[in-house]
Amino acid sequence: MRKKINILATELILCFLMLFMLSGCTGGREINDLEIVIGMGIDKDKDTGKILLTAQVVKEGELGKLSGSGGGGADAKAFWNVSGTGNSVFEAVRQITHKTGNRLFVSHNHAVIFGNDLATEGLQKYIDFFLRAHEMRPTAMILIAENRASDVMDAKPETEKLPAMNIAKLVKAYGFTSHFYKVNMKEFASCLMSETKSPLAPLVGVSQDKDSEDIYVSGMAVFKKDKIVGKLNEHETRGLLWVLGEVKSGVLIVSSPNKEGNAVLEILEAKSKVKPEIKEGKIVINVRINAETSLSEQTTSENLATIEAFEKMQDAQAEIIRHEIMMTFDKSKELNADIFGFGEMIRKKYGKEWKDFKDNWDEIYSTIKLNIDIDVKIQKTDLLKKPAAQKEEGK
């Protein structure tokens, strides 16, 4: 009996131990062994033509010291830009371990920046790894460098200690001007997979001043398939966002009714409704935009808080918005890139007719007519009713 129990006990213990063997595949790693990557830049190596991958690794110790009281040296960087080359992105990533000693931990990668040269060549073959690797986040932002991505990675922003975090912060702040737009890996990939819609990605660059290198994000790169074909400037980007209904805020400047100065208006809210229509075989897109603004600044002493002035300014605003949209639309026709996604809309609404359009969408796109209907209201004048000026100067 005793012997039997001993055997049973051994079996029990073995069962228990096996339980933990099973879980071995989940694999834990101590934080000390991680190289936390917060941003990646991918360029083409000028000499070899291979991929040059720059990973921005956080130096936690330095970061702690810098944020701590005083002591940190001004030169101490809180990040380490470590680069590797390879024939593919993955090879380059693994090449980096020769320098780090640890595997890169990319789950906290906030921004992926592609160099301009890669974008002109076509991004499809470089983006695959970022979508496939299980540690990568599909919500990581994608950006296109005006020149080389590694330059952006090396910039020294003033407030943020980590350039990649700075980029993420800048991109998230697009709503203040609506001059560019946040695009993440997943959205970019879904545009790549679409038959007609052109992918877009914000442009990032470094402004060279005497003593500082600041990162700025402005405008969007327009892709046709996976190759860059052109750029939208700030106003053209906002023209796109008006149609997409993604304008969060921004500044509109109209000349004041008596033409002496300008009225500066802040966009409070903007909504859009886009309805595609097929009239006699031709595609007409009806865009209706409802926006609300407030008077934020005026550069004239005239009292603008009157109904007549409001009406005039509202008309002027609508004209600016219409102009911005048309500018973008013309540009997209010029680049022959369906950045608005009109093709997708037609496919959804007119499934039968779409079969005819599908094959020669590029030609049809240039024949599309845009029907814009804009309704902008000025809601308030903020804290002032009349400008801070003497009355007799008023008129």
Add this chain to the structure above:
Amino acid sequence: MFRYISKIIRYWSLKNKNKSQDTAPGKVNNEPLSSDLKRNLEVIKGILRDSSDVTFHEFNFGHERKFKGALVFINSLTDKNEIHKNILQPLMYDVLLLKKDVSMDFSKIDTIGKNLISIAGTNKLTLLNDLLDHLLAGSTILLVDGSKEALAIECHKMESRSIEEPGTEAVVRGPREGFNENVNVSIALIRRKIKDPDLCVEKFKIGERTRTGVYIVYIKGVANPELIEEIRKRLSRIKVDAILESGYIEQFIEDAPYSIFPTVSNSEKPDKVVSKILEGRAAILVDGTPFVLVVPMLFIESFQSGEDYYSRPFLASIMRIVRFLSYIISTLGPAIYVALTVFHQELIPTQLLISIAAGRERVPFPAILEALLMIFTFDILREAGVRLPKAVGQTIGIVGALVLGQASVEAGLISPIMVIVVSSTAIASFAVPAQTDSGTILRYLFLALAGLAGGFGIIMGLLATLLHLASLRSFGTPYLWPIVPLNFTGLKDTFIRMPLWAMPKRSSVIVWNEKGSHRQSPGLAPSPYRKDSDGSK
């Protein structure tokens, strides 16, 4: 696998059972008293010959001193003044005041007890065994020549503590009195609160040598008779030589002796015990300890405090949720930290991950070892803090703060975030005192699981714990009631505490009939006086 476990357990319990039957101690003094005083005294002296504190006092009494009697008592347990005034004096002198011609046969113990002894509380004894029982419990034994019976007279002198505020279960609002080592005082405290003729106090004597008084206190009609019968059955099968504390009883009557969760609750506070008795539970009082057992126990009782019902329901509800969260933190805190930092770094926000990484940079241990070290140090501190004499007790706090906190961080042995995690776990563990043992064991268990398998391990552990909890019964009551099985009336007093007037019925799982479940009339919600709502005015 479970069959193996149950087999092993059955084997051991069978083995123990056989052993206990073999060596059960039995007493052989079960013989009747003789009518010869001398012989009786010799027998008792023979049994107690080595006890120097037993007094044998022989005397003659009655008119002409023609009756012979003897008092046997234990000095240390009896009140001598009482014996002189109320036993010896009436027997030897007051009897002379009776007229001579009144013929009373004082060789009959009955006559003496009814006519001469001026103490309430006498027992007639015929067996030697009973005589010894009463003698050792502090009664004074009167033996008379010619009588086959003896009289046990209760004149105990029991030293006991005064009623004090208990060290555990402190309250801000509510009664401060606590039970006492003297079981009579404890029963008095209960009686003082429930003036109901249905309140029953059943006495058991358990322990071959200690003969400890164990009392079941319940309200007849409210408590389920099956429950009381079950308690009687479980108490009467206890055959041990000593019961020194209610914990002894608890371990012999609990439903799940192998579980880390207690299925018998205990309390030092009469108001708490009384409220549970009123709900249909039964209290088990043990002489010699202020800790009173209450059965059946539900898991949620651990999270309830007497104060919940004395203060208004709003703060009480928040505090109850705080206690639930505290229990979760105290069991899972370090485990979740280890799982997150070792297995699931992608779940931590970037900034936090960076600061955790910065804190851990110089730490030479893996996170699991770091956590084990810290929790173990905390347990050492806690245990040492309890044992230390009060005069040096403060030292432990200072040393602990330095060892656990500053010094170990500065030396680079421990990361600062681990100090935060472990200290908040430590604080949280004191919020639910009734589950301290289960909480402590689960903390180590979950930590081990988290270190081996991360979040997967924690989920597996939680699942096993939950299954186990759901399988527990305390005297036939599902341990997780009212959550499993779900009971909406019961939920009124679980995570939140509804106002008293909104809870007219008692827990249906404990009370057994309509009378028992009635707490108050419905519709007692107070409202300001309104003329039109009251028809008469």
